[in-house]
Amino acid sequence: MSADVIVLGAGIIGVSTAVHLVKRGKSVVLVDRRGPGEETSYGNAGLIQREGVVPYGFPQQLGMILRxxxxxxxxxxxxxxxxxxxxxxxxxxxxxxxxxxxxxxxRAYAPLIEHSISEHDSLIQEAGASHLIRKDGWTEAFRTKAKQDAEVKEAERLKREYGLNFIVHDARSLADKEPHLSSDFVGGLSWVEPWSVLDPHALTLAYVKLFESLGGRFIHGDATSLRQKGSGWEVMTEEGAVTGKDAVIALGPWSDTVTKPLGYRFLVGVKRGYHMHYAPRDNAVLNGWTMDAERGYFLAPMSQGIRLTTGAEFATRDAPKTPVQLERAEAVARTVFPLAERLDKEPWMGARPCTPDMMPVIGKAPRHNGLWFAFGHSHHGLTLGPVTGRVIAESICGEKPFMDITPYRPDRFSI
Structure with a gap:
């Protein structure tokens, strides 16, 4: 089997890339060992974070590091x-x-985020997935006035520099917005522009359906078998060898399983995360995506139930699950919202691929023709799937990318 392009990895980044390629007339085979969207793209907080222009940094204050x-x-x-x-x-x-x-x-990262909503919107409309989307932002809830004042000050800066909009809540208006939250919170801040996704896995599958309707093919296969074949690339799948002129590595935290054998040494870490779904108790309703700002967990009203997501776990990618953060978060969350029984048999765990400069790797491989990289999106894989897919597809097709992708070039690292 042959194609113009082989895309390795069927998470939101790979699927979005495959869609944009077939829209440009390329024959594309999308390859993954599992079903589309069943790894990292399955378990996020379900936010398209238009406000997320500032990537998550490592704490700088000594006191915070000690804590x-x-x-x-x-x-x-x-x-x-x-x-x-x-x-x-x-x-x-x-x-x-x-x-x-x-x-x-x-400042280099913001242009990617700037186009996150518009690029998702185009694919959502084409995929008929509007029923999965809400357009009412998300809310940070604060336990102390000091925390709220600091976050509002930062939000004001982001509004001045990036045009982002927000609403500040006192305790009463937060209670009006989320009447079943406890009185632990003194106020909140709602970001206006972000969209939320009721089922991130279903959105990925909707994009896959669009991809296949345009002539693309999804096949289970072994990405680690990728090798050069003549002037192109070859990978082994359950339907035999597939060859292509170009290959895109969009394997998230598993990208190194392909890049290392090809001689590339990216300094990419992993932030693991957990989630669990819950039923509400006593007919309680969570109206929107809500973060307990001081404690660092999310409550999100998704199709599968109320999803509780944790922060980051620093561990090796393939280490066994240790959902201690989930246990801690659940204990706190039950005191601020009436959660009933768990709805999942066990906690879900995923791994976010993170670069040390907090920006993804997007662009052509420095030492191989026809090889492209699209990984390292950290906390914003869902947010940046379609915009990444578009700029990679434009580059492969010889078009000028609609935005400058120089800051994300692979050779910014010593590889």
Whole structure:
């Protein structure tokens, strides 16, 4: 079997890339060992974060670092045994999170975020997936006035610099918005522009259906079998060898299983995360996506139930699950919202691929013709799927990308 392009990885990044390629007349085979959207793209908080122009940085304050070192928080947890293997990544991540460097990175990152809603909107309309989308933003709920004042000050800065809009709530207006939240919160801040997704996995599948309706093919296969074949590329699938002139590596946290054998050494870390779904108790209603800002967990009213998501776990990618953050978050969440029984047999876990400069790797491989990279999107894989897919497809097809992707080029690393 032959195609113009082989896309390795059927998460939201790979699927979006495949859609944009077939829309440009390319024959495309999408390859994954599992079904589309069944790995990292399955378990996120379901937000298209138009406000997320500032990537999540590593804490800079010594006091905060010491508090994280106690390893008893919801928003971050680490495996002690994993620290030696991730130390270089963490050190570089910390260095890039310095205030001045972080601001430079945010300015380079913001254009991707700027187009996140518009690029999703185009695919949502074409895929007939509007029923999966809500357009009413999300809310940070604050337990202290000091935290609220600090976050409002930052939101005002983002509005000045990036045109982002928000609404500030006092305790009463937050209670009007979320009447079943407890009185633990003194106020809140709602971001206006973001969209939320009632079922991220279903959205990925809707994009896959669009891809297939346009002539694309999805096949189960082994991405690690990718090798050069003549002037192109070959990968083994359950339907035999597939060859293509171009290949896109969009394997998220597993991208190194293909890039390393080809001689590329990216410094990419993994932030693992967990979720669980719950039924509401006593007919309680959670009206919108809500974050307990001081504690660092999300409650999201999704199709499968109320999804509770945790922060980041620093561990090796394939280490066994350790959902201690979920246990901590659930204990707190039950005190602020009437959660009933768990709806999943066990906690879901996923792995976010993170670069130390907090920006994805998007562009042509420096030392191989016809090889393209699209991974490392950290917390914003769902947010940046379609915009990444478009700029990669435009590059492969010889078009000028509609936005400058130079800041995300692979060769910014020592590879």
């Amino acid at each position: 994280y070192s106690l390893n008893n928080r919801i928003d971050a947890h680490y495996h002690l045994g994993a620290l030696p293997s991730v130390a270089r990544f963490l050190a570089t991540y910390w260095w890039n999170s310095n205030v001045s460097r972080h601001q430079v990175i945010a």
